Amino acid sequence: MNLPVVPQPEPPKSLTEAAPSPVFKSLLASIERLTRRGLYYHRKTIDLDGLTFVDCSFQNCHFITSNGTFMMQNCLIQGPDTIFEYRGSALKVARLYELMNSSVQGRIVWPGIFPAVDQDARVSI
16 A cells, blocks of 8 residues: 655755845844954954954953944953954054054064064154
8 A cells, every 4th residue: 555655844054045035134134243242252363343352351352343333341451361463444544553663762663563574764654
Protein backbone atom coordinates (compact mmCIF):
# COMPACT_ATOMS: atom_id res chain seq x y z
CA MET A 1 0.00 0.00 0.00
CA ASN A 2 1.39 3.40 -1.00
CA LEU A 3 1.06 6.12 1.59
CA PRO A 4 0.68 9.70 0.47
CA VAL A 5 3.85 11.73 0.56
CA VAL A 6 3.61 14.69 2.89
CA PRO A 7 5.61 17.63 1.58
CA GLN A 8 8.32 18.75 3.98
CA PRO A 9 8.49 22.46 4.75
CA GLU A 10 11.66 24.24 3.73
CA PRO A 11 14.00 24.93 6.59
CA PRO A 12 13.88 28.56 7.72
CA LYS A 13 16.54 30.82 6.34
CA SER A 14 19.13 32.01 8.79
CA LEU A 15 19.11 35.69 9.70
CA THR A 16 22.20 36.22 7.58
CA GLU A 17 20.52 34.74 4.48
CA ALA A 18 17.20 36.49 4.84
CA ALA A 19 16.91 40.03 3.51
CA PRO A 20 15.99 42.19 6.51
CA SER A 21 13.04 44.50 6.12
CA PRO A 22 13.53 48.28 6.21
CA VAL A 23 11.81 48.37 9.62
CA PHE A 24 14.23 45.76 10.97
CA LYS A 25 17.21 47.70 9.56
CA SER A 26 15.94 50.89 11.18
CA LEU A 27 15.50 49.12 14.52
CA LEU A 28 19.04 47.73 14.34
CA ALA A 29 20.42 51.18 13.55
CA SER A 30 18.57 52.65 16.54
CA ILE A 31 19.88 49.96 18.86
CA GLU A 32 23.44 50.53 17.62
CA ARG A 33 23.14 54.24 18.50
CA LEU A 34 21.92 53.63 22.04
CA THR A 35 24.08 54.94 24.83
CA ARG A 36 26.38 52.36 26.34
CA ARG A 37 26.24 53.04 30.07
CA GLY A 38 28.35 51.51 32.84
CA LEU A 39 29.89 48.80 30.67
CA TYR A 40 33.34 47.21 30.99
CA TYR A 41 35.32 46.43 27.85
CA HIS A 42 38.46 44.29 27.96
CA ARG A 43 40.66 43.73 24.90
CA LYS A 44 37.87 44.69 22.48
CA THR A 45 38.14 46.45 19.12
CA ILE A 46 35.63 49.30 19.14
CA ASP A 47 34.64 51.43 16.15
CA LEU A 48 33.71 54.57 18.08
CA ASP A 49 31.97 56.58 15.36
CA GLY A 50 28.28 57.15 16.02
CA LEU A 51 28.40 55.73 19.57
CA THR A 52 27.99 57.24 23.02
CA PHE A 53 29.68 55.82 26.12
CA VAL A 54 28.84 57.01 29.65
CA ASP A 55 30.57 55.75 32.82
CA CYS A 56 32.26 52.94 30.89
CA SER A 57 35.64 51.36 31.54
CA PHE A 58 38.03 50.23 28.82
CA GLN A 59 41.11 48.12 29.46
CA ASN A 60 43.63 47.37 26.71
CA CYS A 61 41.12 48.12 23.95
CA HIS A 62 41.68 49.08 20.32
CA PHE A 63 39.75 52.26 19.49
CA ILE A 64 39.05 53.23 15.87
CA THR A 65 37.62 56.52 14.63
CA SER A 66 37.27 57.87 11.10
CA ASN A 67 35.37 61.07 11.70
CA GLY A 68 35.17 61.69 15.45
CA THR A 69 31.38 61.44 15.70
CA PHE A 70 31.38 59.73 19.07
CA MET A 71 31.00 60.79 22.68
CA MET A 72 32.66 59.55 25.85
CA GLN A 73 31.51 60.92 29.17
CA ASN A 74 33.13 60.02 32.49
CA CYS A 75 34.88 56.96 31.00
CA LEU A 76 38.08 55.29 32.20
CA ILE A 77 40.65 54.16 29.62
CA GLN A 78 43.52 52.03 30.96
CA GLY A 79 46.13 49.51 29.97
CA PRO A 80 49.51 49.45 28.28
CA ASP A 81 48.08 47.65 25.24
CA THR A 82 45.47 50.34 24.48
CA ILE A 83 45.57 51.38 20.81
CA PHE A 84 44.08 54.48 19.20
CA GLU A 85 43.65 54.16 15.44
CA TYR A 86 42.75 57.18 13.34
CA ARG A 87 41.39 56.89 9.81
CA GLY A 88 39.97 59.29 7.23
CA SER A 89 39.22 62.79 8.51
CA ALA A 90 40.22 61.88 12.06
CA LEU A 91 43.70 60.90 10.82
CA LYS A 92 44.13 64.31 9.17
CA VAL A 93 43.23 66.08 12.41
CA ALA A 94 45.57 63.82 14.41
CA ARG A 95 48.43 64.57 11.98
CA LEU A 96 47.80 68.30 12.21
CA TYR A 97 47.77 68.06 16.02
CA GLU A 98 51.01 66.09 16.02
CA LEU A 99 52.64 68.68 13.77
CA MET A 100 51.55 71.49 16.11
CA ASN A 101 52.54 69.48 19.18
CA SER A 102 56.03 68.77 17.83
CA SER A 103 56.65 72.43 17.00
CA VAL A 104 55.62 73.51 20.52
CA GLN A 105 57.32 70.71 22.47
CA GLY A 106 60.23 70.18 20.10
CA ARG A 107 59.63 66.45 19.86
CA ILE A 108 57.44 64.00 18.00
CA VAL A 109 55.04 62.20 20.33
CA TRP A 110 53.37 59.83 17.85
CA PRO A 111 55.84 58.99 15.05
CA GLY A 112 53.26 56.83 13.24
CA ILE A 113 50.92 59.80 12.94
CA PHE A 114 53.45 62.51 12.15
CA PRO A 115 52.66 63.94 8.68
CA ALA A 116 54.92 63.52 5.70
CA VAL A 117 57.53 66.28 5.49
CA ASP A 118 59.84 66.62 2.48
CA GLN A 119 63.47 67.84 2.43
CA ASP A 120 62.29 71.45 2.05
CA ALA A 121 60.11 71.14 5.20
CA ARG A 122 56.87 71.11 3.16
CA VAL A 123 54.11 69.19 4.92
CA SER A 124 51.56 66.85 3.33
CA ILE A 125 48.53 65.82 5.32
